[in-house]
Amino acid sequence: MPEEKDPEDRPEVITPMDVLLTALRSAGKPLGRDALNEALNKIEADDGPVLLFDLDWDGLLETEACTLAGPVWCSATYPQDCADPVAWRGLFGRAGFCVDGVPAERPAEAITLYRASGENHKARWSWTDSLEQATKLAAPESPELPSSKKVWTATVEPERLLAGVTDSYGLDYVVDTQGLEISAVA
Structure with missing residues (x-):
């Protein structure tokens, strides 16, 4: 013992x-x-x-x-x-607003962004401009397992964009989602 x-x-x-x-x-x-x-x-x-x-x-x-x-x-x-x-x-x-840690201009108009997550985390702040990336992140880890994630989308006004970081798919954005209308991708 x-x-x-x-x-x-x-x-x-x-x-x-x-x-x-x-x-x-x-x-x-x-x-x-x-x-x-x-x-x-x-x-x-x-x-x-x-x-x-x-x-x-x-x-x-x-x-x-x-x-x-x-x-x-x-x-x-x-x-x-x-x-x-x-x-x-x-x-x-x-x-x-910064992109890759460098001050930058926000987009002039609202942009469509995507996020892969479960229902409970759909309003978290990490988003991407790549539907392809979000779809890959929402896929199950194994073909035999169902995924608990969905792909979410939102039209995001420029003032909600807090930062952007470039990755291999495009830009990942930090988005203030308070009050943002978010819907599942059909």
Whole structure:
């Protein structure tokens, strides 16, 4: 029978992100875009949003560094779970609309975007301009298994577009979906 352990005796787990964040806080100097990019390259992609928000909370993120919010979002698996929508809106608002981390003009007109997800996640913020990509993402992992995902579509006004990141299919967009009309692709 395994020995019972007191939870109070559990050693603290220190991750590379913890070490990096401690060092950046100790330096006390706000990070610009290049310094933030360098820091992000030292940690796992899923830790990017946490680093971004911790630095911002501590006042250690220059406004120009916020332009990397889109690439950080698209690199993480579940970025929307790292902070509430108000915090994300604030960060993207400071950056302005960017594509691949560079300030850009929003499209002049509404665009049609797609998303693959289950019903409960259809209003999350990761969207693509590629129906082909969304269809592939909605396909079952095995032909024998049914897919719980559908392809969703929305006509998105330019002011809802928070960022864009290029991938092999086209552009992935971060979209503020609050109040957005979303429907299943027929």
